[in-house]
Amino acid sequence: MEVNAQTEIIVAEGVSKTYSDHGVPVSAVKEIDLTIRTEDFAAIVGPSGSGKTTFLNIISGLDTVTEGKVWLNGKLLSEMSGRELSDFRRDNIGFIFQAYNLIPVLSVEENIEYIMLLQGVPKSERHSKVNKILAELGLSGFENRMPTQLSGGQQQRVAVARAMVSNPSIILADEPTANLDSKTGAELLDLMRELNKTSGMTFVFSTHDPMVMERAHRLVTLKDGQVVSDEIRE
Amino acid sequence: MRTFMKLAWRNLFRNKRRTLIAGTAIGIGLAALIFVDALILGMEENMVQSATSSFLGEGQIHRDGFRDTQEVEKTINDLEGTVAGLEQEEIVKRFTLRTLSFGIITSPANINSITLVGVNPETEKWLSEIDDAIREGSYFEEHTGQAIVIGSELAEILEVELGDRIVITVARAESGDLSQEMFRISGIYSFGIREMDTGLAFVSLDKAQEMLGIGSGVHEIAIKFTDPEYGRDETHPFWKKYSRNGNEAIGWTTLLPQLEAAFELSQFGIFITAIILFGVVALGIINTLFMSLHERMFEFGVLRAVGTRPGRMFQLILFEAAALAVLSIALGVILGFGITLASNISGIDYRGIEFAGVTFKELLHPVLTLKQFIVYPIALFLFTSFVAIYPAWYAARLAPAAVIRKSL
Numbered sequence: 001m002e003v004n005a006q007t008e009i010i011v012a013e014g015v016s017k018t019y020s021d022h023g024v025p026v027s028a029v030k031e032i033d034l035t036i037r038t039e040d041f042a043a044i045v046g047p048s049g050s051g052k053t054t055f056l057n058i059i060s061g062l063d064t065v066t067e068g069k070v071w072l073n074g075k076l077l078s079e080m081s082g083r084e085l086s087d088f089r090r091d092n093i094g095f096i097f098q099a100y101n102l103i104p105v106l107s108v109e110e111n112i113e114y115i116m117l118l119q120g121v122p123k124s125e126r127h128s129k130v131n132k133i134l135a136e137l138g139l140s141g142f143e144n145r146m147p148t149q150l151s152g153g154q155q156q157r158v159a160v161a162r163a164m165v166s167n168p169s170i171i172l173a174d175e176p177t178a179n180l181d182s183k184t185g186a187e188l189l190d191l192m193r194e195l196n197k198t199s200g201m202t203f204v205f206s207t208h209d210p211m212v213m214e215r216a217h218r219l220v221t222l223k224d225g226q227v228v229s230d231e232i233r234e
Numbered sequence: 235m236r237t238f239m240k241l242a243w244r245n246l247f248r249n250k251r252r253t254l255i256a257g258t259a260i261g262i263g264l265a266a267l268i269f270v271d272a273l274i275l276g277m278e279e280n281m282v283q284s285a286t287s288s289f290l291g292e293g294q295i296h297r298d299g300f301r302d303t304q305e306v307e308k309t310i311n312d313l314e315g316t317v318a319g320l321e322q323e324e325i326v327k328r329f330t331l332r333t334l335s336f337g338i339i340t341s342p343a344n345i346n347s348i349t350l351v352g353v354n355p356e357t358e359k360w361l362s363e364i365d366d367a368i369r370e371g372s373y374f375e376e377h378t379g380q381a382i383v384i385g386s387e388l389a390e391i392l393e394v395e396l397g398d399r400i401v402i403t404v405a406r407a408e409s410g411d412l413s414q415e416m417f418r419i420s421g422i423y424s425f426g427i428r429e430m431d432t433g434l435a436f437v438s439l440d441k442a443q444e445m446l447g448i449g450s451g452v453h454e455i456a457i458k459f460t461d462p463e464y465g466r467d468e469t470h471p472f473w474k475k476y477s478r479n480g481n482e483a484i485g486w487t488t489l490l491p492q493l494e495a496a497f498e499l500s501q502f503g504i505f506i507t508a509i510i511l512f513g514v515v516a517l518g519i520i521n522t523l524f525m526s527l528h529e530r531m532f533e534f535g536v537l538r539a540v541g542t543r544p545g546r547m548f549q550l551i552l553f554e555a556a557a558l559a560v561l562s563i564a565l566g567v568i569l570g571f572g573i574t575l576a577s578n579i580s581g582i583d584y585r586g587i588e589f590a591g592v593t594f595k596e597l598l599h600p601v602l603t604l605k606q607f608i609v610y611p612i613a614l615f616l617f618t619s620f621v622a623i624y625p626a627w628y629a630a631r632l633a634p635a636a637v638i639r640k641s642l
Contacts, residue, residue: 053639062539063635083543090541097539097638100532105244117237118541162540 008071009170009202010036010059015068017054017225028054030225031068036170036204041196043205043216051225052206053174059204060093060172061085073169090118094163094201098175101159102147108134108158109143115166133161137191153184160192170202177209189215238546242553246561249526256522257562260614263511264566265573267610270507272574272600273582274500279601280584281592282462285493286486288425288595289362289434291330291456292465295476295483300453306335306407309451311479316455325472327460330357331452333442337404339384339435341392348388348435350404352442352452361456364423364436371396371421379441382417385431386424394419402435406447413445426586427593496590508613515562515614516621519555523625526554534629535638548630555622556615563611571607574600 017029029051036042036059044052057063059070061077070077073092080088089095102111112133113126121129134140137157147155156176163171171192177185193215196203205212213219221229246253286292295316300308310316313331320329333352338345355374359365364383365373374381382400384392394400396419403414417437425431443450464470465485476483487494527534534547581597588594 054635057635057638060539062638063633083545086538086541086543088541089539095536095539097532097536101536103241103533103537105241105248114237115540118546 007038008035009038009040009073010034010204011071012055012059013069013071015055015058015070016066017051017058017063018066028225029058032222032225032227034220034227034230036202038169038202039196039200040218041193041203041216042218042220043207043212044220044222045208045213046222046228047208050222052208052222054225055222056172056174056204056206060095061089090115091166092169094166094168094171096156096159096163096171096173096176098178099152101162102155104147106147107143108139108145108147108150111147111158112162112165115162119166121166129165130161133165136195137161151184152180153188156180156184156188157191160188160195164195164199164201168201170204172204172206174206175209176205177207177211182211185209186211235549238550239553239557242550243557245526245530245550245554246557249529252522252525253558253561256518257558257565259518260515260559260562260618261565261569263514264563264610264614265570267504267507267511268566268570268606269574269577269600271504271606271610272578272602273598274504275601275603276578276582276599277500277584277589278497280594280596280598281493281496281589282465282486284595285490285592286458286462286465287363288367288427289364289430289456290486290489291361292459292462293457293472293483293485294489295455295457295481296453298480298482301482304334304336306405306446306448306453309448309453310455311481313450313452315479316476316481319476320455320457323472325459325461325464325470326457328357328360328458330354330361330456331439332358332454332456333439333446333448333451334453335404335442335446337402337435339388339392340401340403341394341398343393344391346388346391346432348402348433350402350442350445351434351436352439352446353436354439358436361458363425367423367425368421369424371419373421373423374436374438375420378418379438379444380415380417381420381438383421383423383436384419385434386422387428387431388433388435389419389422391432396420396422402437402445404445406445408447413447415441415445426595490592492590493592508610512614512617515618519558519618519621520625522558523551523555523622524628527551527625527629531632531637534632535634538632538634539638544630547632548626551626551629552619552622555618555626559615559618562618563614566614567607567611571602574602574606578602 012032012034015029015032019026019028032055044055046052054063058065075088109130112130116126134143137160139157139161177188180188189211192203195201205216217233219231220227295310297308297310320326331354335350337348337350339348369386373383392400398419399416400419401414401416403412406413459465466487468485468487473483578599581599584594584598586593
């Protein structure tokens with residue numbers, strides 16, 4: 001299969017995943033074919049147990065497929081070693097989880113610069129990038145705070161900052177608003193939509209939050225591990 | 235690497251109580267090891283001092299075979315040459331000449347077998363502690379050939395007192411004829427060691443030589459070294475140099491094999507203590523790391539997800555173990571130093587207690603050495619890092635998706 005890495009950031013072909021639950025095989029994802037295009041602001045939606053998170057983990061290289069293939073930025077994930085996958089995630093993907101995103105013993109600044117530290121970015125560059133992103137996300141002055149000194153919304157903003165600061169090709173967000181009140185969740189989503197528009201960064205959400213669905217311009221619906229609809233909205 | 239070291243150090247204090255409990259347990263173990271080592275060193279020093287300074291000396295020279303048979307004829311060969319040699323030895327601090335012979339001591343009331351020791355009072359006092367152990371009378375202050383110094387328990391057996399007369403009977407060299415001489419008790423000593431207080435009697439060297447018919451010969455040269463360790467070092471050329479012309483030169487380890495065996499037993503005790511300590515450390519570290527690891531599964535998943543390599547995860551856990559080790563070692567060293575120093579200053583009273591044939595005569599002072607504060611902490615640090623390999627390997631192999639899924 002030929003992948004156009006310029007326009008197709010993620011290509012999943014015939015992806016299936018079966019888990020063994022106490023010896024009983026459980027099929028979480030079944031033969032999914034899906035392409036995520038550059039600059040997409042897409043939401044993978046569906047009820048609990050529909051396979052959203054599993055699919056997100058597979059397309060990010062956090063989990064392996066039982067069958068099928070996944071290309072990310074034109075690279076076939078199954079051909080990479082564990083170390084290569086770690087480096088690939090570090091350089092190409094930003095992650096936002098629903099909670100406990102931040103390392104509690106690191107300050108806001110240290111959390112945000114963590115990926116850049118892994119990349120070996122010099123200190124001065126790290127510092128200026130952290131300050132820039134904190135300003136963009138309205139978190140200036142919070143550099144030295146510890147995660148426990150932040151509200152849930154502020155913690156998620158810091159998680160967004162960490163995900164974006166190293167300029168990855170794609171941000172994968174797993175239920176990013178699940179632990180936020182509706183106002184804070186809406187603000188966070190608006191912020192990410194704005195960043196998607198201004199930076200051209202691709203966002204893929206796994207969610208069942210209606211607020212995300214309202215804002216997503218592409219809605220992929222999963223049911224029982226299969227894509228039942230793929231709606232593109234203007 | 236600095237980031238992971240910082241992360242590890244901060245992680246250590248996330249659960250302060252657990253870290254403190256684990257660190258204290260390991261620290262107490264290290265302190266115990268330091269103290270036991272110091273105590274055994276002090277005990278060894280005390281025992282060697284008690285054994286060698288009372289009478290034995292740190293080394294001795296005899297004619298070959300004398301120690302087995304105690305035959306009066308077996309006097310040291312080439313005495314003049316040997317004495318001249320010893321006077322030139324830099325490692326020899328003092329030495330004294332002695333005759334040793336079996337004899338019978340008789341009082342009007344009783345009779346007892348003894349070892350009659352002929353000594354030169356001037357040089358003997360530097361080697362043995364007879365002069366210090368005198369309880370009644372004096373140590374050969376009367377320079378008459380008829381003065382005899384006996385032990386307090388022997389005096390009780392013979393029912394004699396200071397100034398009383400007793401008769402000594404010995405067999406003369408070559409002929410085996412009995413030689414008898416009357417002595418006046420000029421001093422009574424008490425070492426607190428039964429064998430010495432009942433079984434020895436001291437007379438002047440020339441009188442003993444005369445009674446035994448050995449001319450100017452002696453049976454024993456007792457030696458004190460500038461450093462007592464020379465007496466322990468069987469490989470030192472000194473022993474070979476003086477084990478010639480039919481003589482044998484031996485250190486206290488040969489003279490008192492039971493003492494060396496007791497020390498070996500003590501070393502084994504330290505080894506067992508170390509094994510127990512390290513076993514406790516191993517279980518403590520593994521338990522602490524796994525508890526901490528299981529509490530932070532999601533966090534590990536996030537770290538892996540954002541691109542932390544498995545090797546870095548391995549490193550992080552090793553650093554956490556190392557940080558715990560550093561904390562524990564600091565606690566253990568402070569505690570160990572404090573307890574050992576306090577007992578070193580106050581001393582431990584084992585006086586009068588006999589162990590391996592030696593009676594403790596002085597307070598036991600545990601000995602602090604640099605080794606206790608360098609070798610043991612380093613060994614503990616390395617061991618801690620070693621046992622952390624398993625939890626570190628476990629953390630490195632965690633599948634990020636699985637731990638994130640399980641944690642939610």
